[in-house]
Amino acid sequence: MEYRFAERVRNLSGNAIREIFKVLSDKEMISFAGGMPAAQCLPAKKVKVFADELLSSQPVKMLQYGQTEGYLPLRESFLKYVENVGIKGYGVDNALILSGGQQGIDLMFKTFCEVGDKILVQNPTYLAALHIAKTYQLRPVGFECGEDGVDTEDLERKIKEHNPKLVYIVPNFSNPTGKTLRLETRKKIVEIAEKYGVVVIEDDPYGRIRYKGEHLPSIKSFDKSGCVVYLTSVSKTIAPALRVALAVADEKIIRKMAVCKQAVDVQTVTLTQAVVDQFIRTGEIDRGIARSLPLYREKAEAMLAALDKYMPESFVHTVPEGGLFIWGEFTDGTSAKAKFREAVENKVAFVSGNDFFADGSGDNTMRLNFSNATLEQIELGVKRLGAIFSK
Numbered sequence: 001m002e003y004r005f006a007e008r009v010r011n012l013s014g015n016a017i018r019e020i021f022k023v024l025s026d027k028e029m030i031s032f033a034g035g036m037p038a039a040q041c042l043p044a045k046k047v048k049v050f051a052d053e054l055l056s057s058q059p060v061k062m063l064q065y066g067q068t069e070g071y072l073p074l075r076e077s078f079l080k081y082v083e084n085v086g087i088k089g090y091g092v093d094n095a096l097i098l099s100g101g102q103q104g105i106d107l108m109f110k111t112f113c114e115v116g117d118k119i120l121v122q123n124p125t126y127l128a129a130l131h132i133a134k135t136y137q138l139r140p141v142g143f144e145c146g147e148d149g150v151d152t153e154d155l156e157r158k159i160k161e162h163n164p165k166l167v168y169i170v171p172n173f174s175n176p177t178g179k180t181l182r183l184e185t186r187k188k189i190v191e192i193a194e195k196y197g198v199v200v201i202e203d204d205p206y207g208r209i210r211y212k213g214e215h216l217p218s219i220k221s222f223d224k225s226g227c228v229v230y231l232t233s234v235s236k237t238i239a240p241a242l243r244v245a246l247a248v249a250d251e252k253i254i255r256k257m258a259v260c261k262q263a264v265d266v267q268t269v270t271l272t273q274a275v276v277d278q279f280i281r282t283g284e285i286d287r288g289i290a291r292s293l294p295l296y297r298e299k300a301e302a303m304l305a306a307l308d309k310y311m312p313e314s315f316v317h318t319v320p321e322g323g324l325f326i327w328g329e330f331t332d333g334t335s336a337k338a339k340f341r342e343a344v345e346n347k348v349a350f351v352s353g354n355d356f357f358a359d360g361s362g363d364n365t366m367r368l369n370f371s372n373a374t375l376e377q378i379e380l381g382v383k384r385l386g387a388i389f390s391k
């Protein structure tokens, strides 16, 4: 049958990483492509203990319909938890539990944007944000990242030029670049957002995964006027398949997002919300993070050393202080995209950087994930990449 698909999905191809997942089923493939936490960091036993307790003590509550805004104890405990990034003085009406942080981006675009609207994103940015923008027929425009992730002069210039309603920023150990905004940049972003009446989406799934240096306050912590919507998720700090995340924003925004969420999935799964609540209240979330950090540091250092050993001179890369990614660039214009197939044939996968640019540029860049490979795989996989790119 010739299906008459909606205009907004007619030219939509799959999210590039989800497509790459298909080739990763090969057992010999060494993958630096995903953004998965290390398998040994997934706390199956603790999840089981908490879920058992909750199902025994509150079976009806766990399995019955709940509020769209989220399980009340979790809204309270999560709000308390984000006080550690300076988000203080908010009540439960400022909090919405999401089925993953990605849903927060989706609900924000849905809540604020009309077909054809422009939004500003880092250049490069999280590719799912670009993908979601496409589903709403928006026009993402990139601003320069500069050294720390946001070139505030370019941001201001682009706001004046394009008059966007929304700016999307990943502040810590950004996906894809691994960059982290300096304190001054965070303050300046709020100043600019307030000056031009633009709402900033601060998407922070990686902030707690810091294995070097000091934690910084969130952009939201400088917000006095309600111009920042803060998103965080437990996907990288507990487990991604729980699908639990948090939005903190002005009540008026939370109400609109909740109305849109009602239409999408009614509510986030109560059982996983309650499990996350237990992780936060018992401090288990922080103990889990503390256990994972030395492992991530070791893997990051192993990958950085292997890149310096095997990749050609023209390859430069970021040196992140946390998160799960290293970003590389060929200064001689070598196309990572053109070599992707050859890499997969040689059983090593990465994500070609162009997928992260609003304008599709960046063929000479690549994103490498180190969290989900073993140290041996990191050495061998980068060696394979080195052989391919040194030809």
Ligand SMILES: Cc1ncc(COP(=O)(O)O)c(C=O)c1O
Pocket (backbone or CB within 6 Å): 035, 099, 100, 101, 102, 103, 126, 170, 175, 203, 205, 233, 234, 235, 240, 244, 245
């Ligand atoms: C920047 C960024 N935002 C959001 C997400 C989505 O996370 P979740 O699993 O909470 O939907 C990711 C996941 O990789 C991410 O890198």
